[in-house]
Amino acid sequence: MHRRHLLSGAIAAPLALPAARAIAGSADPAFRFAFVTDCHIQPELDAAQGCRQCFREVAHGHYDFVIQGGDHVYDALEVDRTRANRLMDLYVETEQVMGHKVHHVIGNHDCFGVFPTSGVAPSAPGYGKQYYIERFGPTHYAFDHKGVHFVVLDSIGLTPDRSYEGRIDAGQLAWLAKDLAAQPRGRRIIVATHIPLVTALSIYEPEEWTRTPHNWTNIVNAREVLRTLRPYNVIAVLQGHSHVAETVTLNGIPFITGGAVSGNWWQGSFLGTAEGYMDVAIDGDRVIASYRGYGFRTIERRDVVI
Numbered sequence: 001m002h003r004r005h006l007l008s009g010a011i012a013a014p015l016a017l018p019a020a021r022a023i024a025g026s027a028d029p030a031f032r033f034a035f036v037t038d039c040h041i042q043p044e045l046d047a048a049q050g051c052r053q054c055f056r057e058v059a060h061g062h063y064d065f066v067i068q069g070g071d072h073v074y075d076a077l078e079v080d081r082t083r084a085n086r087l088m089d090l091y092v093e094t095e096q097v098m099g100h101k102v103h104h105v106i107g108n109h110d111c112f113g114v115f116p117t118s119g120v121a122p123s124a125p126g127y128g129k130q131y132y133i134e135r136f137g138p139t140h141y142a143f144d145h146k147g148v149h150f151v152v153l154d155s156i157g158l159t160p161d162r163s164y165e166g167r168i169d170a171g172q173l174a175w176l177a178k179d180l181a182a183q184p185r186g187r188r189i190i191v192a193t194h195i196p197l198v199t200a201l202s203i204y205e206p207e208e209w210t211r212t213p214h215n216w217t218n219i220v221n222a223r224e225v226l227r228t229l230r231p232y233n234v235i236a237v238l239q240g241h242s243h244v245a246e247t248v249t250l251n252g253i254p255f256i257t258g259g260a261v262s263g264n265w266w267q268g269s270f271l272g273t274a275e276g277y278m279d280v281a282i283d284g285d286r287v288i289a290s291y292r293g294y295g296f297r298t299i300e301r302r303d304v305v306i
Contacts, residue, residue: 028147034058034100035278035289037069037194037240038260040109041091045266047074048094050296054261054277055097057294061279064145066100067152069240069258070107070194074265076131077108078115081124088135103143104136107194107240108156108164108216116162128158140172142179148188148235148282151179155195155219165214166195168225176225180232188285189234196239197222198248198255204271205242217242229253236287238278243270245278245291256280256289266298 036058041051058066073087095102112131113120120127129139139154153176157167168176180189191197196218202210205217219225236254243260256278263275275296281288 030281030283031064031146032062032279032281033145034061034063034066035069035192035238035256035258035280036066036098036261037105037258037277038071038107038243038262039068039091040071040074040260040262040265041094042074042087042266043090046298047262047266048090050266050275050298051091051094051261052097053296054275054294055094057292058277059097059099063100066098066102067150067192067238068095068102068104069192069238070105071109071240072104072107073109074262075109076112078118079113080119081112081126084112084126084131088131092135103150103152103192104132105152105192105194105240106132106136106139106154106156111156111158111164114158114162114164122162129154129156140175146282148190149183151176151189151191153191153193153225155193155197157220159214161213163213165216166219167221168193168219173224173228177228180228183232186233188282189229189232190282190287191229191234191237193219193237193239195219195241196255196257197225197237198250199239199242199246199257200248201242201244201246201257233285235282235285236280236289238280243273245273245276247289254287254289256287259291263296263298268298 039051041047072091076084110132111128113127142151155166157165199218202217234253239257242257245259246257248255258278259273259276264270274293276291276293279290279292
């Protein structure tokens, strides 16, 4: 089962954001970064050309770094090792165009051989998340930048029947609680996850997405994660996976879903969101996110009517 649907649409002109500056009364300067998600690189459909086009634009942005929100390739879930390696090699080579430090988030399509249709045995080298780890390192971690603590989560819960669901496992939840408890009081926190914690997508997602063997739309134990986050100064959660540009604000926290570099898997726009990425500016506790198209043109399809 593929999360792809043939759609098309338009994107609004990107908003102009202020250059980084010092925040009045604060030792921490403002800064900007790019949230680049769902690249789904592949040799077909001019995907590599599209990624390069996007990454060149990011390279010219005044960004301190980039967060890649997952689904680097299309697709490692149901292919053999030769194809999977070809895809990841293509991504790693193409990413160099950005010229910025990149922090990576694991996506479901970044897990190798999980679907039985791949013909890959679970005992095969690189199976599952090891494929991602070989290239990018740990699937969950944290880093600090200019007074903000960034937490990168692994939201891909691999299931015994060789599928996946959105889930933050118990070990990771314990790590998250310990990591946050070690932060100074009031420290600004930004969370990055591939599968969304909070989204309205279930209201408008294509009907075939509701017929998956597990919940592929959002993190099923989101309440546990939100309880862990609640005592802290979380100023934003960045999300990928759904290919829509959407922000849902809950208890003052913006849950920002970052669209997709690949749009509708390199076949036009998806639910009105064209190919693009998020430009994110941090100014004190304010998070200003603007979805930027980069002008890629590919196969046009008629959008669905919801």
